[in-house]
Amino acid sequence: MLLSWIWACPLLAACGPTSFKSELRGETTVPAGMPGAITQLNAFPAIGSFVGLDFNENQDFKNQDVTKDEVDSVRLQSLEMRLLSPSDVDFGFLDTLEFxxxxxxxxxxxxxxxxISQLGLRAPNPVLRMDVDDEELQPFIAAPAMSILVRGKGRLPEQEVRLQAVVLLGVEVNFF
Structure with missing residues (x-):
């Protein structure tokens, strides 16, 4: 009898909960304002690769052999906005940013x-670390399509600015 339990234990462990991380990256460009004028930034440009996400097509999910319907919990672990170019610009043009x-x-x-403009994030290529809200994202991941929207306010920069968002999700799956 003991021998049969020894055989079953590894199988049961394989059926237990597992977790993995999924990273999403996307870019956007904030247009330059008119030279010599202060123009309000009232609508933040969308990040195209964050629209219409289907997590059954996500490479991290495929690597784990997991479908979005098998996911029990998803939480945002971190979100960073990186200023890619030009390298001599900082985030001084932004006041607020929300995802x-x-x-x-x-x-x-x-x-x-x-x-944000008062954080002192200076060039070259500063990284803005967002404050994460503790929200359950499983219903969004399981939906036919999900989008990550960005809203921000500030002023249009003097030069066109290219930004990259890096989203890290913690995914929990229970195979019972």
Whole structure:
């Protein structure tokens, strides 16, 4: 009898919960304002690769052999905005930035940062680390399509600025 339990234990462990990380990257460009004029930034440019996400097509999910329907829990672990170019520009043009998860009529804020222009994030190529909201994202991941929206306010920069967002998700799956 003991021998049969020894055989079953590794199988049961393989059926237990597992977790992995999934990273999403996307870029956007903030256009330059008119030279010599201060123009308000009232609508932040969308990040194209964050629209219409289907996590069954996500490489991290495929590597784990997991479908979005098998996911028990997903939480945002970190979100960074990296200033890619030009290298001599900082985040002084931004005041607030917020990220939202959206699927159908469901929308929730997942990260935010306020008073960005006063953080002292200086060139070259500064990284803005967002404050993460502790929200359950499983319903968004399981939806037919999910988007990550960005809303921000500030002023248009003097030069066109290219930004990269890096999203790190913690995914939990239970195979029972």
């Amino acid at each position: 939202f998860a959206k699927a159908g009529d469901l929308e929730v804020r997942i990260a935010r940062r306020r008073d």
